[in-house]
Amino acid sequence: MKIASHFEKIERFDALRNRLDQFEDFEIWFWTTMNAGTNAVNAALHATGITEDGSWYPQQPGVYMVEGDQPDSFVAAFKPMGDVLHVGRPKIEKPIPEKVQKIADLMDVIEEWRDPCVRDGEPVTQEIVDKVDTAYHEVIALAREVATEAEGV
Amino acid sequence: MDSAGHKAFAERIMGTMEKLGPEDYEMTIEGAMLATTHWVNYALHEFGVTEGADDVQHTYFLSGNELQKFGIVAEELLQALDEIERIRPMYVRGNVAGGDKAADRARELLNRSKELALAAEPIPAP
Numbered sequence: 001m002k003i004a005s006h007f008e009k010i011e012r013f014d015a016l017r018n019r020l021d022q023f024e025d026f027e028i029w030f031w032t033t034m035n036a037g038t039n040a041v042n043a044a045l046h047a048t049g050i051t052e053d054g055s056w057y058p059q060q061p062g063v064y065m066v067e068g069d070q071p072d073s074f075v076a077a078f079k080p081m082g083d084v085l086h087v088g089r090p091k092i093e094k095p096i097p098e099k100v101q102k103i104a105d106l107m108d109v110i111e112e113w114r115d116p117c118v119r120d121g122e123p124v125t126q127e128i129v130d131k132v133d134t135a136y137h138e139v140i141a142l143a144r145e146v147a148t149e150a151e152g153v
Numbered sequence: 154m155d156s157a158g159h160k161a162f163a164e165r166i167m168g169t170m171e172k173l174g175p176e177d178y179e180m181t182i183e184g185a186m187l188a189t190t191h192w193v194n195y196a197l198h199e200f201g202v203t204e205g206a207d208d209v210q211h212t213y214f215l216s217g218n219e220l221q222k223f224g225i226v227a228e229e230l231l232q233a234l235d236e237i238e239r240i241r242p243m244y245v246r247g248n249v250a251g252g253d254k255a256a257d258r259a260r261e262l263l264n265r266s267k268e269l270a271l272a273a274e275p276i277p278a279p
Contacts (some may be wrong), residue, residue, distance in 0.1 A: 012177070029169075060213065065247075083247075121162070
């Protein structure tokens with residue numbers, strides 16, 4: 001997906017997470033945060049030329065859904081690396097610029113709480129919410145920086 | 154997680170989903186995926202087919218053997234979760250037009266999953 005489309009999603013996800021209660025709506029608040037962050041990762045990877053920004057959508061590492069022959073149909077296909085599902089899925093073998101690596105490291109901070117708190121029932125604390133929220137804001141700010149710097153090249 | 158935990162999580166997520174509008178179609182689909190997964194696990198525990206340590210996450214993580222075994226009692230539930238999973242690449246991760254309709258379908262599948270799950274009862278020993 002194009003960089004502008006990633007940022008368009010980030011804007012809407014940001015608006016939604018601001019409408020939700022961090023505790024009462026934790027699962028969707030967290031998932032919105034994680035999805036916005038993943039869009040930031042993909043925007044930064046495209047901006048630095050590490051991944052492609054084509055119209056193919058990840059189903060599993062290495063497999064993308066692409067438009068089929070019939071209208072509104074999609075089929076699974078192998079394509080060059082485009083959007084990633086999560087940091088590390090798939091693993092990127094190319095050298096990663098420092099700021100993009102920082103974004104990836106911050107996403108690891110967020111994703112650490114994905115299964116424990118959303119699927120496995122670990123109690124959500126203010127400390128967890130604060131860690132996720134702080135990392136999220138840094139991720140988005142860094143991705144904007146990376147995209148702006150790339151535009152200036 | 155035990156049955157009661159899955160039910161509580163599914164209901165909490167469905168409660169949050171009431172706050173989402175058509176413009177929030179991605180998170181409606183994601184909420185449907187998360188809540189349906191909890192309903193699948195609730196049902197499998199209630200049927201007595203799995204226990205807390207064997208929770209299902211995504212249908213595409215299941216082996217052929219697991220799909221066959223769980224499908225004996227929960228085929229429609231697994232199909233519902235699988236259909237939601239298949240919507241995600243285009244409308245959640247991608248920006249294909251029609252996300253609002255995809256979200257409506259995900260809600261429909263979630264509501265059906267809840268209905269099916271709440272009807273689950275322990276299966277008699279063979």
